[in-house]
Amino acid sequence: MASAGNSSSWSLWPLSRDAVFNFEILRPLSLSAYDGADVGEVLQAAAAIVPGDFESFAGAFGRLAARVYERALAVAARALRVPFSARTAFFSAATYFRSADFFLPGDPAYPRLALLWQQPPDAFARGLALLRPPGRRLTIHTPDFDIPCIWMTPPEAEDRRRPTLVVGNGYDGAQEELYHVVGAAALERGFNVLSYEGPGQPSVRRRQGLGFIPDWERVVTPVMDHVLAQTRLVDADAVGLVGLSFGGYLAPRAAAFDHRFAAVMALDGVWDFGPVMRAGFGPDMMRLHAAGRKAEFDARARSLFLSNSSSAPAASSSARWGLEQGLWAFNTRSPFELVNLAAQYTLAPVVGRIATPVFVADAEDELFFAGQPARLAAALGPRLAHLHRFRQRDAAGAHSGLGALKLQNQVMLDWFEDVIDDRRRRRNGTRSDL
Known part of the structure; x- marks a missing residue:
């Protein structure tokens, strides 16, 4: 099973004596950079958590979420002319609700779980409606499953074809989290953003009963079809695919079969999930x-x-x-x-089919996939892979850039803009030679 090892990030963020609790407190705390939490609120919840006690973790964040959600409702009722305060409070409440259910068993019969599953998307939807322009939910239908998505566009009046990011989470994260991880930063640059969830990810697992599938192109290709159909809004030559955490396998896997993306970004790169799972059980098992x-x-x-x-x-x-x-x-x-x-989730059989530039993030203090980003980059080769090492000396060495999202977004999105600028230059150069 995937598990967290020892982490030198404790010295930077000693939020709990429990390694995985430490990381899962850093997770909402880091979202404060893009309106997904407030620092004092997260630290207050952290102070009430007993290391190793899952119910304690759920209770601390559940109480915080309920309190912030009630505040958001009150603010929204009296201040709709200035929606920013209500929006950020709803987004924070959604983050805390997600944290509250994180360590609870996945059995729907578990007390409180059904309510906790419903509260994060409800709170997030209220915040989403207060974006300018409002974000909207949509569903892409396939013969085998439905793909829930969120579509967001930057706050500019005119319709025009823009770069677009398609963003997906990983082993345990909801798509709503991605607005705060990368979506808001992309919108600031004038990009469209479409997030999605597939089998094994929260809403599809809960509502459709479907676990992960290794052939992730079955998810991403219909999503890309939908994106490219938005011909008034999307620059078809400037669509990027982002995968967070275990999504660092899912996104490159999809790109091996769908070559329409301008670039892929793996945060962090995952080469083979099987050894990670086996290591969690140990040699005797x-x-x-x-x-x-x-x-x-x-x-x-x-x-x-x-x-x-x-x-x-x-x-x-x-x-x-x-x-x-x-x-x-x-x-x-x-x-x-x-x-x-888990052994089915390896890029080894398909990496040779990838023809798209890939940004491979490599966290110096990687908790789950240590060494795998470098293996992925080596297999892709220098023509396609851009391996970027995020280091602790920059306070940026944690898994998936948590705690350093502004730096991660600056580095990654600068690279993406360079890629699409180069594509435009080559395209224009080809045309001028005709």
Whole structure:
């Protein structure tokens, strides 16, 4: 299962003694850079969290979310002429609701979970409606599943063809988070933004019952079809594809089969998910797996990582959450089968089909995919890959740029603009030679 290792980012952001709690507190805190949280509110919640106690984490952020949501409603009722304050409060509440359900089991029968699943998109929708112009939700239908999306355009009056980012999250994140991670920064540059979710990601898993699929082009190609159909608004030669976290596998995988993107951005690059999952179980468990002893493997995995028995060894928060999330997101009840499913998520068989420039982010203090961005960049080769190392000396070494989103967006979006400018120059040069 994916799990967090030791992290030197503790020295920069000592928000919890628990490594994965530390990261998941940094996560909403970092969204304050783009109106997704307020620093004092997150720190107040962090102070009430007991390390390793999932209910404590849920309770601290749940109480904060409810309080901020009530404030947002009150502000919206009296200040619609100045929507900024209400919008940012709704966005913050949505972030805190997402944090509140993060460590809870994926079973819909779990107390409070159904409500927590509904509250983040509702709060975010209220904030989305207060953007100028308002963002809007849409659904792209395919024969196998529906793809929920959010479409946003920059605050300029005229319709014209613009660069566009198609952005997707990863192993555990909702598309609403992406507005704060990269969407707002892209809108500031005059780009359109379309976010989406596919099988295994929150709304599709919850509402359609579908786990992750390795052939992610089945998700991205219909999304790209929709984007390119917006002929008045989209520059077809300037569409970029962004994948966050595990999306650092999903986006390059899709680009191996859909060559219409101007560029791909993997934050951070993922080469092969199988070893990450196997490492989470450890060598003794993997010997059972190699021997095909499924029943014993499943029983021991549940005892080691999920049991609440006082006689069972206490699993780390990272290991427990990683297994619970993996079983839910990949839609299986078997840890043995989860290992098999994870092994399908490798770029090795398809990397040679990628023909698009790829920005590969490589966090110095990578928690989950250490070493994999460099492997992806090496496989792509210098003609296609742009490997950028985000370093702790710049306070930018955390997974997916969390804590340094402004720097990450500046570096990545500058690169993207250089790519599309170069495409325009080459296109114009070709035409002038005719």
